Amino acid sequence: MPRQLGLRTIAATAAAVTVLAATLLSAPAPAQEPIKIGFSMALTGPLSPNGKQALLGMKIWEEETNAKGGLLGRPVKLIYYDDQTNASTVPGIYTKLLDVDKVDLVLGPYATNMAAPAMPVIIQKGKLFIILFGLDVNHEFKYNKFFAMIPTGPNTKPSFTEGFFEVAAAQNPKPQTVALVAADAEFSRNACEGARENVKKHGMRIVYDKTYPPPTTDFTPIVRAIQASNPELVVICSYPLDSVGMVKAVNEVGFKPKMIGGAMVGLQATAIKNQLGPLLNGFVNYETWVPSKQMMYEGTEEFFKKYQERAKAEGVDPLGYYLGGWGYAYIQVLGDAIKGTNSLKDDVLADYIRKTTFKTIHGPVKFGANGEWEKGRMLQVQYHSIKQGAGLETWRGMDYQTVLTPADLKTGDVIYPYEKVK
Numbered sequence: 211m212p213r214q215l216g217l218r219t220i221a222a223t224a225a226a227v228t229v230l231a232a233t234l235l236s237a238p239a240p241a242q243e244p245i246k247i248g249f250s251m252a253l254t255g256p257l258s259p260n261g262k263q264a265l266l267g268m269k270i271w272e273e274e275t276n277a278k279g280g281l282l283g284r285p286v287k288l289i290y291y292d293d294q295t296n297a298s299t300v301p302g303i304y305t306k307l308l309d310v311d312k313v314d315l316v317l318g319p320y321a322t323n324m325a326a327p328a329m330p331v332i333i334q335k336g337k338l339f340i341i342l343f344g345l346d347v348n349h350e351f352k353y354n355k356f357f358a359m360i361p362t363g364p365n366t367k368p369s370f371t372e373g374f375f376e377v378a379a380a381q382n383p384k385p386q387t388v389a390l391v392a393a394d395a396e397f398s399r400n401a402c403e404g405a406r407e408n409v410k411k412h413g414m415r416i417v418y419d420k421t422y423p424p425p426t427t428d429f430t431p432i433v434r435a436i437q438a439s440n441p442e443l444v445v446i447c448s449y450p451l452d453s454v455g456m457v458k459a460v461n462e463v464g465f466k467p468k469m470i471g472g473a474m475v476g477l478q479a480t481a482i483k484n485q486l487g488p489l490l491n492g493f494v495n496y497e498t499w500v501p502s503k504q505m506m507y508e509g510t511e512e513f514f515k516k517y518q519e520r521a522k523a524e525g526v527d528p529l530g531y532y533l534g535g536w537g538y539a540y541i542q543v544l545g546d547a548i549k550g551t552n553s554l555k556d557d558v559l560a561d562y563i564r565k566t567t568f569k570t571i572h573g574p575v576k577f578g579a580n581g582e583w584e585k586g587r588m589l590q591v592q593y594h595s596i597k598q599g600a601g602l603e604t605w606r607g608m609d610y611q612t613v614l615t616p617a618d619l620k621t622g623d624v625i626y627p628y629e630k631v632k
Contacts, residue, residue, distance in 0.1 A: 242280075242283060242284040242285065243284065244280075244284060244285045244286060244287035245280070245281055245282065245284050245285070245286045245287070245314050245315070245548075245554065246287050246289050246311065246312070246313040246314050246315075247286060247287070247288055247289065247313060247314065247315050247316070247317060247541070247544070248288075248289045248290065248304075248307035248308070248311060248313035248315070248316050248317075249288075249289075249290050249307075249316060249317040249318065249319060250290065250291050250292070250293040250299070250300055250303040250304065250319045250324065250328070251264060251265050251290055251291075251292065251293065251319055251320060252292070252293055252294070252295040252319065252320055252321065252324065253265065253292035253293075253294075254292055254294050254295065255294045255295025255296060256295050256449060256450055256451055257295040257320060257321055257324075257449075257450070258295060259450070259479050259481060259526075259527060260320060260321075260450075260479065260527075260532060260533045261295075261319075261320050261533070262524070262525070262526040262527070263517075263521075263526045263527045263530045263532065263533045263534040263537065264320055264342055264533040264534065264536065264537030265290070265526075265537060266517060266520065266521070266524050266526050266530065266534060266537070267513070267517065267530065267533070267534045267535060267536070267537030267538035267539075267541075268288060268537045268538065268541050269288065270513065270516055270517060270520075270538055271537075271538050271541045271542060271545065272286055272287075272288050272541075275545060281545060281548045281549060282548065282552060282554070286545075289307065289311050289313055291303045291306070291307075293319055293324055295321075295324070297323050297324055297326075297327045298327070300319065300324055300327040300328045301327055301328065301330070301331050303328075304316065304328045304331045304332065305331055308331070308335050308337070314554050315337070315338060315544065315554060315556070315559075316332065316337050316338070316339060317339075317340055317341070317342075317540065317541060317544065318339050318340060318341025318342060318344065319341065319342065320341075320342040320343055320344075320533065321342075321343060321344060321397065322343075322344040322345045322346075322347055322396045322397040322400065323395060323396050323397060324344075325341040325342075325344035325347045326344070326347050326396065329347065329348075329351050329353065329356075332353070332355075332356075333351065333353050336355070336556060336557075337355065337556050338355045338357075338544075338556040338559050338560050338563075339353070339355060339356050339357070340356075340357045340358075340359060340540055340543060340544055340563075341356070341357070341358050341359065341360075341540075342359050342360075342533070342536060342537065342540055343358075343359065343360040343498075343533070343536065344358055344360060344397075345360065345362065345366055345367065345370070345396075345397050345400045345401060346366040346367055346400050348580050348581050348582075349366070349580070352580065353581075354560065354581075355556060355557070355560040356580070356581040357543075357560075357563055357577050357581040358581055358582055358583075359536055359539065359540035359543070359575075360498070360583075361498055361572075361583050361586055361587040361588055362582060362583060362586050362588055363578075363582060363583045363584070363585055363586020363587070363588070364578055364579055364580075364582055364583070364584070364585075364586070365404075365586070366400075366404070366582055367400050367401065367403050367404030367407065368404035368405070368407045368408050368411075369404065369586050369588045370401045370404060370405075370447075370472065370473040370496050370588060371401065371404060371405045371408050371445055371472045371473055371496075372404075372408055372586075372588070372615075373496075373588065373589065373590030373614060373615030373616065374408075374443075374445065374469070374471065374472045374494055374496075374590050375405075375408040375409070375411070375412050375414075375443075376590075376615055377469070377494065377590060377614050377615060377624050377626075378412075378443050378468070378469050379412045379414075381468070381624075381626055384412075385414065385442035385443050385468050385469070386414055386415055386442060387414065387415055387416075387417045387439075387440070387441045387442045387443070388405075388409050388414050388415065388416050388417065388441055388442070388443045388444075388445065389416075389417060389418035389419070389436045389439055389441035389443070389444045389445070389467075390402050390405055390406065390409075390416060390418065390419045390420075390445050390447070391418070391419075391420055391421070391422065391432060391436060391444070391445070391446055391447070391448075391456075392420075392421050392422075392446075392447035392448070393421065393422060393423075393424050393426075393447065393448055393449055393452055394421040394422065394423055394424060395424050395449065397447075397449075397475070398421075398447035398448060398449065398473070399421070399447075401447040401472075401473040402419075402421075402445070402447045402473075405445045405447065405472065405473070406419075414443070417439040417440065417441050418435070418436050418439040418441060420432075420435075422452075424449070424452075426452065426455070427451075427455060428455070429452070429455040429456050429458070429459040430459045430462060430463060432456075432459070433456070433459040433460055433463050433465055434463060436465070437463060437465045441467055442467055442468040442469075443467060443468060443469050443470070444465075444467045444469070444470040444471075444472075445471075445472035445473065446470070446471065446472055446473065446474050447472065447473040447474075448473070448474050448475060448476070449475050449476065450475055450476025450479065450482060451476070452474075452476075453474040453475060453476040453477055453482070454476065454482060454485060454486065456474065457474075457477075457486050457489050457490060457493065458486070458489060461489045466627070466628055466629040466632065467627075467628060468626065468627040468628060469494055469624075469626065469627070469628055470492070470493060470494070470628055471493040471494040471495040472494070472495060472496070473495075473496055474493075474495050474496075477490065477493070477495050477593075478497055478498070478531065478532035479527060479532060480527050480528055480529050480531075480602065480605050481527065483600075483605050484600075484601060484602075484605075487596055487597075487598060487599070487600050488596045488597060488598055488600070490593040490596055491593055491594055491595070491596050491631045491632060492592070492593070492594065492625070492628045492629075492630075492631035492632055493592070493593050494590055494591070494592045494614065494624065495590070495591060495593070496588055496589060496590060496591070497532075497589045497590075497591045497611075497613075498532065498536065498587075498588065498589065499531060499532075499535060499536070499572055499589075500531065500589065500591060500608065500611060500613060501514075501531065501606070501607065501608060502608055502613060502619070502621055504613075504618075504619050504621070505572075505573070505619065507569075507570070507571060507572065507573045508569060508571070509571040510535070510571045510572070513534075513535060513538055513571045514529075514530060514531075514534070514535065517530040517534045517535075518530065528602060529602070529605060529606060535571055535572055536572060538570075538571055539570040539571055539572045539575070542568070542570050542571065543563065543568045543570065543575060544559075546566075546568055546569075547559045547562050547563050547566070547568075550562055550566065563577060564577060573587070586616075587616065587619075588616075589613055589614075589615065589616070589619060590613075590614045590615045591611045591612065591613050591614065592611065592612050592614055592624055592625065592631075593610060593611055594610065594611070594612065594625055594631050595609065595610050596610050608621065612624070
């Protein structure tokens with residue numbers, strides 16, 4: 211009897227083991243841990259309209275990548291925090307991403323004033339750092355794992371206004387006098403410093419050169435002071451709210467220099483174009499991408515179709531022309547580097563990025579000295595023919611804007627002087 215019980219027990223145990231083995235074999239493999247990519251982004255505050263469209267571009271990349279099986283056999287996961295357009299939040303965000311969230315890789319935020327405060331943390335941790343847009347952020351740090359997605363080229367500071375001065379210098383008679391005005395903040399000071407280099411390069415003379423405090427809301431006295439100096443050219447280096455105030459003040463005062471614009475952040479945004487409408491006519495300003503035939507690359511149209519289908523529900527810029535595509539493109543570079551190296555090691559990725567020309571939805575990208583683009587691709591565009599009540603369908607195309615520089619992307623000639631457009 212005891213022997214029979216023992217045999218029955220052994221048989222039952224064997225059967226249970228067989229069932230368990232079969233269950234384990236048929237169960238799905240444990241999910242791979244995601245590759246975590248961390249960053250901060252301006253999702254509230256003055257720069258949030260741009261930050262939000264960049265984030266949607268990044269989310270589209272994340273979804274597409276995971277639909278194709280992820281990277282290195284693992285899904286990717288974006289981990290991000292709102293920096294509130296406040297530089298003081300940035301070091302803490304990147305410390306948390308690296309020490310608490312334990313992200314595998316980081317990307318930089320949007321804007322010079324946000325990217326620069328992250329650099330000491332990034333350098334201390336030895337991390338690869340591709341930032342979105344930021345002007346000359348690595349000038350002092352000289353960090354060899356830094357890369358900037360902004361298409362300024364090696365001469366970063368002059369690049370924002372280089373095309374503006376090239377167009378002006380080609381006029382007959384050549385204008386000689388220049389007014390410079392800038393917000394007292396890092397990006398605008400850098401852009402204005404570059405404008406001074408361009409003034410010197412073209413043998414012109416500065417007759418007004420002042421900054422204003424960032425909280426300024428009334429720009430009429432500033433415009434009147436510039437007007438009193440009687441410049442032929444006016445270069446404005448401003449942030450979104452300032453840009454709106456400047457355009458309105460120029461029109462209210464009736465100020466008509468020969469050319470005006472240059473490095474005004476915000477005029478690229480659909481909401482600001484809606485707000486200003488025909489007041490923009492005649493301004494010559496930088497853009498980083500426009501929907502011209504010359505700037506349609508592999509995947510460009512498909513991306514903007516996806517973006518624009520989702521924009522309303524996401525509460526972001528309905529077109530995404532300023533930063534939506536660049537948000538996709540800069541994480542596209544990171545993803546391609548991971549695929550190209552089969553690695554998540556910061557040193558390996560940085561070395562690969564330095565040596566590689568990347569195909570992105572905004573065209574070929576090759577990085578050069580100090581992590582800036584090897585060759586710049588900043589545009590200067592003139593706005594014109596904008597009617598009262600212009601809306602989304604106007605801003606969607608090229609009828610209201612002409613690319614003046616660079617020469618290989620030019621779509622027409624400047625209307626000069628400014629008053630001819632008015």
